[in-house]
Amino acid sequence: MAHLSIQSAGYMSKNEAELRRIFLEQVNFIPAGERIKRCIQCGTCTGSCPVSYAMDISPRQLIALFRAGEMETIMKSRTIWICASCYACTTRCPSGIKITDIIYALKRTAMEKNYLSQAKHVQILANLFVSNLMKYGRLHEGTLIRNYYLKVGFWKLFKLIPLAKKLYQTKRLSLFPKRINAYHSLSKIIKKAQEIDLRITAPPLEYSTDYVGYRALGEMKLEQRKGE
Amino acid sequence: MKYAYYPGCSLEKTQRGYDESVREIFKTLEQELIEIEDWNCCGATIYMSVKETVSLAVSARNLALAEKMGLDIIAPCSSCFTILAKTNRILSQIPEMHKNVNEALAESGLSYSGKTRVRHPLDILVNDIGIESIIHKAKRSLNGLKVAPYYGCQIVRPEKGFDDRENPILMDKLFSKCGADIVYYPMKVRCCGGMLMTTFEETALKLNKELLECAEKHQADVIVTTCPLCHMNLEGYQDKINEIYNTNFKIPILYFTQLLGIVLGLSESKLGLDSAFIPVTPKLKSIMEVQYV
Ligand code: SF4
Ligand code: SF4
Numbered sequence: 001m002a003h004l005s006i007q008s009a010g011y012m013s014k015n016e017a018e019l020r021r022i023f024l025e026q027v028n029f030i031p032a033g034e035r036i037k038r039c040i041q042c043g044t045c046t047g048s049c050p051v052s053y054a055m056d057i058s059p060r061q062l063i064a065l066f067r068a069g070e071m072e073t074i075m076k077s078r079t080i081w082i083c084a085s086c087y088a089c090t091t092r093c094p095s096g097i098k099i100t101d102i103i104y105a106l107k108r109t110a111m112e113k114n115y116l117s118q119a120k121h122v123q124i125l126a127n128l129f130v131s132n133l134m135k136y137g138r139l140h141e142g143t144l145i146r147n148y149y150l151k152v153g154f155w156k157l158f159k160l161i162p163l164a165k166k167l168y169q170t171k172r173l174s175l176f177p178k179r180i181n182a183y184h185s186l187s188k189i190i191k192k193a194q195e196i197d198l199r200i201t202a203p204p205l206e207y208s209t210d211y212v213g214y215r216a217l218g219e220m221k222l223e224q225r226k227g228e
Numbered sequence: 229m230k231y232a233y234y235p236g237c238s239l240e241k242t243q244r245g246y247d248e249s250v251r252e253i254f255k256t257l258e259q260e261l262i263e264i265e266d267w268n269c270c271g272a273t274i275y276m277s278v279k280e281t282v283s284l285a286v287s288a289r290n291l292a293l294a295e296k297m298g299l300d301i302i303a304p305c306s307s308c309f310t311i312l313a314k315t316n317r318i319l320s321q322i323p324e325m326h327k328n329v330n331e332a333l334a335e336s337g338l339s340y341s342g343k344t345r346v347r348h349p350l351d352i353l354v355n356d357i358g359i360e361s362i363i364h365k366a367k368r369s370l371n372g373l374k375v376a377p378y379y380g381c382q383i384v385r386p387e388k389g390f391d392d393r394e395n396p397i398l399m400d401k402l403f404s405k406c407g408a409d410i411v412y413y414p415m416k417v418r419c420c421g422g423m424l425m426t427t428f429e430e431t432a433l434k435l436n437k438e439l440l441e442c443a444e445k446h447q448a449d450v451i452v453t454t455c456p457l458c459h460m461n462l463e464g465y466q467d468k469i470n471e472i473y474n475t476n477f478k479i480p481i482l483y484f485t486q487l488l489g490i491v492l493g494l495s496e497s498k499l500g501l502d503s504a505f506i507p508v509t510p511k512l513k514s515i516m517e518v519q520y521v
Pocket of ligand 1: 043
């Protein structure tokens with residue numbers, strides 16, 4: 001595990017506080033996101049995760065590191081990118097923590113702050129998704145995959161030839177993207193939504209961003225867990 | 229019943245077998261599917277990299293279009309199904325978000341009040357139409373065909389939906405009534421890796437190898453799926469898995485709607501079975517050749 005970067009017990013560096021702020025803002029948009037406070041470190045998430053063997057930090061450790069004020073370690077991890085969003089952890093967590101959504105929030109934080117040492121290719125793919133949608137209104141898999149491999153290593157495209165051939169033979173390969181008719185009204189919606197995103201201020205945090213560990217949790221409110 | 233049909237991007241071409249079989253079996257069962265005009269991508273793929281309002285508004289546009297039609301959405305793709313349902317959930321739980329999304333939708337003269345229900349065809353088939361009525365229209369029996377039902381992640385998780393999250397049984401029930409022998413398939417909800425096949429290929433190949441191995445161990449003639457991504461990974465990468473792991477898998481992967489279509493007496497071409505990469509086993513072939521009157 002990485003060395004501790006906390007300056008003194010209970011307080012955190014400026015960078016850490018900033019990462020925490022962005023992340024918690026995202027968590028606020030997850031319904032029942034505040035349950036992150038209730039992790040009992042049981043490890044059920046890690047045990048349920050089909051890819052934990054390939055992670056450098058387990059899902060349980062993610063939460064422990066967040067608590068300990070080690071956001072930066074999380075940001076540099078491979079874990080958040082290799083999560084396949086299968087929701088196995090979320091389904092089984094005895095505390096009802098939305099771990100998959102929390103990992104999405106971590107991904108977004110990492111993207112915003114450019115922590116991409118493990119994930120340049122993931123970001124490339126994500127950006128291509130967005131531009132594909134903006135351009136056509138629907139996803140055109142052929143264009144996406146081609147552009148992706150042109151950016152991450154065009155020689156890999158050759159490896160896909162057998163698959164492309166099969167798709168072609170079975171009439172499953174569409175060569176050209178098609179724009180939806182309502183493309184203009186979709187772009188207007190997206191443009192407006194982008195404006196709204198800029199002016200949104202997240203509701204006040206229940207967390208203290210100045211503290212780490214249990215002090216950061218503030219008062220624990222253990223609401224009744226309704227059957228979800 | 230009438231439904232607003234939302235095929236989603238991958239059903240348009242690469243997974244046409246799913247699209248064709250869904251349309252055909254619903255027609256045979258006298259249910260009307262009306263495709264949502266000019267639907268757009270559900271936004272699953274952009275969720276990670278744009279901010280909330282954008283991804284929610286993109287997805288909500290489809291919900292709004294269906295609401296205008298006054299119909300519930302039927303979404304066969306697991307990812308679309310989950311994303312559209314998730315959008316509904318967030319909009320109903322965070323009123324401020326709902327307001328913002330409506331503000332964005334208003335740019336194109338749309339609004340969404342939150343009424344559209346998002347349904348999966350498996351749910352509608354078993355819970356609305358009912359297994360009995362389906363059997364009533366059956367033309368062929370699956371005759372002991374060994375079926376491994378693979379549900380994957382997103383139609384059963386994360387929220388409690390129309391089937392159990394750890395041990396879903398709707399396909400088991402449906403196909404055993406159609407005469408199939410459901411094999412023990414403990415990996416029925418294990419993840420296929422999804423997009424990891426593009427971003428972390430090694431890991432995804434291993435996951436899929438395990439899924440295939442488990443089906444083979446229990447002598448399945450076929451794996452049935454409910455999701456285009458699972459389908460692509462299991463079918464399209466089977467060769468590569470064989471190459472890397474020195475295995476010899478040749479397991480046909482069918483959409484559950486294709487298998488049900490066979491039971492309903494529909495032809496191979498109507499069900500898009502001509503788009504499969506891996507030929508069906510002799511046993512399934514003989515079932516498909518049964519002529520009925
Ligand atoms: S399963 Fe839930 S409570 Fe247990 S370690 Fe994981 S997040 Fe914490
Ligand atoms: S959602 Fe991610 S972290 Fe959770 S079990 Fe699945 S792959 Fe693992």
